[in-house]
Amino acid sequence: MSDSLLQVSGLSMRFGGLLAVDSVAFDVKRDEVFAIIGPNGAGKTTVFNCVGGFYKPTAGDVVMDGKPINGLPSHKVAQHGLVRTFQNVRLFKQLTVLENLLVAQHTQVENRLLPGLLKLKSYRKSEADALDRSAQWLDFMGLREFANREAGNLPYGHQRRLEIARCMITKPRLLMLDEPAAGLNPQEKRELQGLIDTLRRDFGVAVLLIEHDMGLVMGVSDRILVMEHGKPITTGKPDDVRNDPRVIKAYLGEE
Numbered sequence: 001m002s003d004s005l006l007q008v009s010g011l012s013m014r015f016g017g018l019l020a021v022d023s024v025a026f027d028v029k030r031d032e033v034f035a036i037i038g039p040n041g042a043g044k045t046t047v048f049n050c051v052g053g054f055y056k057p058t059a060g061d062v063v064m065d066g067k068p069i070n071g072l073p074s075h076k077v078a079q080h081g082l083v084r085t086f087q088n089v090r091l092f093k094q095l096t097v098l099e100n101l102l103v104a105q106h107t108q109v110e111n112r113l114l115p116g117l118l119k120l121k122s123y124r125k126s127e128a129d130a131l132d133r134s135a136q137w138l139d140f141m142g143l144r145e146f147a148n149r150e151a152g153n154l155p156y157g158h159q160r161r162l163e164i165a166r167c168m169i170t171k172p173r174l175l176m177l178d179e180p181a182a183g184l185n186p187q188e189k190r191e192l193q194g195l196i197d198t199l200r201r202d203f204g205v206a207v208l209l210i211e212h213d214m215g216l217v218m219g220v221s222d223r224i225l226v227m228e229h230g231k232p233i234t235t236g237k238p239d240d241v242r243n244d245p246r247v248i249k250a251y252l253g254e255e
């Protein structure tokens, strides 16, 4: 078994005349935290959208655990164990916190109509299990006291945690986080770093991260891919990337 969970090669995405992503290649190992950084417009989100099934890449391969997933829609990609959060939190804001976690499991747990209608024992059991798992994640994320609050009314940092819980409850193998520190205060950022460490260690999930907060990226990542103008500049460990003149130039050149 290869130690790479996700392998991306020759990935390109063209929007009309703009080559937003140009021949990007990287791999994410099992239980690795891998970050993609780069100045605004570098193509990070476009890579995410291609990997997660939101865009069909113009060229290239995306392979998850040996199976090609490029071009698959996001719900199919999720069935391969790859789920994501969004730059602007996307929850069912009118539903309660608990309901958000139940809905996340619904496609997995029970989508057979007949057993549901008949309230078969197996159906009741799977419903009870979904409720148990929701309670466990509410506790784990410190959200239990908010279980019956509308998700849209939670403080922003709590909404971000709920979004991560909603991903984790589907038991992914690769969690993609799109700017998870955006809008968080310094204390919440420290908690986020601890959370990512714990998710990887205790739940064996690999993490693919886009983030502008360099403190978080350097603190939490095993390896970092740096992009500029759609192209990869370098991939390396945080200390190597931090001191790479090409990376420093890419960021300073932005000013």
Ligand SMILES: Nc1ncnc2c1ncn2[C@@H]1O[C@H](COP(=O)(O)OP(=O)(O)OP(=O)(O)O)[C@@H](O)[C@H]1O
Binding pocket: 015, 018, 020, 038, 039, 040, 041, 042, 043, 044, 045, 046, 047
């Ligand atoms: N749907 C789209 N249609 C046309 N152009 C797009 C589309 N999405 C992104 N782009 C362009 O592709 C380039 C890369 O954008 P992308 O959002 O991937 O960069 P990014 O590195 O994620 O930037 P940021 O850090 O600001 O989020 C930009 O020039 C952007 O304007």
